[in-house]
Amino acid sequence: MIQLSKELATIALAVIFLLSFLQPFGIDQMSSxxxxxxxxxxxxxxxxxxxxxxxxxxxxHHDWHDTKGLLIMHAVNIPLLSALTLTLVSWFTWDSFTKAWYCTAGEFSVINYLKACLEVTLISFFVFILQLYRLRNNRLQQELDEVKAINQLLEDRQTDEPENAENEPPSPCVLRGNAKNAILEVVPERIIYIESMSNYADVCYLDNDVLQHHALRITMKQLRENLATYNFLVPCHRAFLVNLNFVASISGRPSTGCTLQMFQVEKTIPVSRSYTQEIHARLL
Known part of the structure; x- marks a missing residue:
């Protein structure tokens, strides 16, 4: 209800300005x-x-929070508002609610109504542009607030990690590549990210707190299947798997794609738009 009131207030201010500036419907000819x-x-x-x-x-089933809803709203509103406006002008000009609906010969005509529709459409166009601008700004602010909330949670997690550290060391898993003797034994919890490079994959991980890179001849599809049981290793891009526990911060806007800054590495990891919503949901 509050959002609707704000939207209607914006429409009211825009209409007052446009009517005063453009002076349609014969307003410019009125002395009083x-x-x-x-x-x-x-x-x-x-x-x-x-x-x-x-x-x-x-x-x-649309509202003013999306472009399609705004377009449908104006399509419904223009004929309705045109009829109401023509009736109002008729009353102000001739003290009759119906006279403007008739031509000079005294017969009912839609000509004046169509003229009113054109003028209302012009005003609605400017209002629609203003609404799109506000909608874009609102979405941008929501995205920035979401990124800010995620980064705050990541900072809190960094503070809490020493207290929540597990006593038992995690077990390693074996990644088998497609080449002979292509084997990497690694602790999944210590993997920071995996980057696909053609037929190879660069596995970035920590070994005794030392950053390591290991090139393995294996496809990203095979890696996802082998690591499917570890829900903290998730795809964020067609060429990247990341360990959510190593995400230090997130930047960028979901509508254009984000980037992840990982612990221990300078490299930033891209997040494609198709994965943005899932990554945000997992980090929140």
């Missing part, structure tokens, strides 16, 4: 009641927008 018509038109815009939001959410 100009501001009253502007305020009345703004009120109608807010009411019709609220109704349109409700219709779109009920029938199309």
């Amino acid at each position: 009641n100009r501001m009253l018509l502007i305020m009345g038109g703004t009120l109608l815009a807010v009411v019709s927008s609220a109704v349109s939001f409700a219709i779109v959410k009920k029938l199309f």
